[in-house]
Amino acid sequence: MKLITDVSVMSRPIVAGRGLTPASLFNAGGTGAWFDPSDSSTLFVDAEGTQSALEGDAIARIANKTGSAIPALQPAPLARPKLGRVPVSGRRNILSDSEDASSYRWAPEGVIIAQPDETFPKPLSGPQAIWSVTETNADTPHRVRATQLSVVAGLTYTASIYAKAGTADRLHVVFFSSGNAWTGGASFDLTHGTLLSGGVNATISDAGNGWYRCAIKTLAGGTNTFGQIIWGLSSVGAYPGNTGNTVYLTGRMLEIAPHMTPYQLVTSAFDVSEAGQDSTSYLDADQNDSSVTWTAPDGVYTVAYAGSGGAVVISDGQTLSGPTEVMQTTPIAEYVAINRALTQLERNSLAAYLEHKGAGL
Numbered sequence: 001m002k003l004i005t006d007v008s009v010m011s012r013p014i015v016a017g018r019g020l021t022p023a024s025l026f027n028a029g030g031t032g033a034w035f036d037p038s039d040s041s042t043l044f045v046d047a048e049g050t051q052s053a054l055e056g057d058a059i060a061r062i063a064n065k066t067g068s069a070i071p072a073l074q075p076a077p078l079a080r081p082k083l084g085r086v087p088v089s090g091r092r093n094i095l096s097d098s099e100d101a102s103s104y105r106w107a108p109e110g111v112i113i114a115q116p117d118e119t120f121p122k123p124l125s126g127p128q129a130i131w132s133v134t135e136t137n138a139d140t141p142h143r144v145r146a147t148q149l150s151v152v153a154g155l156t157y158t159a160s161i162y163a164k165a166g167t168a169d170r171l172h173v174v175f176f177s178s179g180n181a182w183t184g185g186a187s188f189d190l191t192h193g194t195l196l197s198g199g200v201n202a203t204i205s206d207a208g209n210g211w212y213r214c215a216i217k218t219l220a221g222g223t224n225t226f227g228q229i230i231w232g233l234s235s236v237g238a239y240p241g242n243t244g245n246t247v248y249l250t251g252r253m254l255e256i257a258p259h260m261t262p263y264q265l266v267t268s269a270f271d272v273s274e275a276g277q278d279s280t281s282y283l284d285a286d287q288n289d290s291s292v293t294w295t296a297p298d299g300v301y302t303v304a305y306a307g308s309g310g311a312v313v314i315s316d317g318q319t320l321s322g323p324t325e326v327m328q329t330t331p332i333a334e335y336v337a338i339n340r341a342l343t344q345l346e347r348n349s350l351a352a353y354l355e356h357k358g359a360g361l
Contacts, residue, residue, distance in 0.1 A: 124208030
């Protein structure tokens with residue numbers, strides 16, 4: 001935990017979720033504000049508070065959980081922060097639209113992508129939105145690409161995808177970047193679940209119902225913004241396709257790591273989740289130009305928040321009056337302001353609570 005405070009706070013392991021929430025502080029006396037992005041019932045896309053918000057929405061109003069009628073507001077649409085969520089372990093999957101092959105980010109070439117009916121077997125764990133990838137009869141490469149990826153020299157990247165044999169049973173994965181700065185490749189047998197090429201840098205693991213998770217790692221030899229991952233039905237480049245050749249794909253993932261880790265679903269830049277992991281909800285300042293303010297009654301407050309990088313900030317003796325900014329940092333997972341000093345135990349409890357709320361940021 002990174003703790004920033006103008007009076008030192010003792011490290012004390014207090015488990016969040018045993019009633020040691022900001023509600024306890026206000027029950028013990030004082031008024032102010034408590035804004036919690038994880039409480040969807042308090043978030044609205046309109047300043048009047050009539051339309052509830054979802055991940056990725058711009059937030060216009062946040063209800064005050066102290067019971068006060070003073071909300072946090074941003075009437076200007078372009079200045080509203082986005083609501084996001086991320087696993088408490090943090091985001092690892094660099095790719096977006098990890099299960100949505102209808103997105104332009106899947107960049108099909110020489111293939112037709114379609115979604116099978118709901119009865120088609122899915123992996124036993126991991127992604128649930130699956131796609132068929134079928135060759136056209138054009139004389140061209142037959143593949144799906146993730147394009148315009150930013151890579152950094154000297155870092156090891158691992159790409160993975162869930163694949164299942166259809167009428168074809170080969171999957172070929174290739175890394176490529178401008179100037180051949182970042183390359184690697186592997187081939188997989190989707191009938192027998194075996195590795196055909198790729199050596200120690202490639203793996204294939206059983207995901208159930210005939211699905212396999214195929215992965216390959218490589219070291220970036222240069223820094224650029226034009227990296228690509230190519231998933232092909234053949235290892236060769238252009239060739240006359242066969243409309244009878246189909247494989248099934250889903251669950252793309254690219255991470256900075258020397259090995260594959262548990263799959264993260266990335267619906268958008270502001271909506272990342274992982275099965276079996278709690279999520280942190282947060283407000284993102286969208287390049288530091290978004291804000292929400294509440295109208296603080298005149299007073300001297302203790303102000304605390306959970307912010308970016310796991311920072312927990314507790315500041316004493318803050319004189320507040322009138323419009324007061326909530327977005328102290330980017331992103332922010334919780335904000336509390338109470339018009340009194342806290343006891344040492346209250347500070348310890350609040351620090352533990354905020355650390356829990358900000359995990360993953």
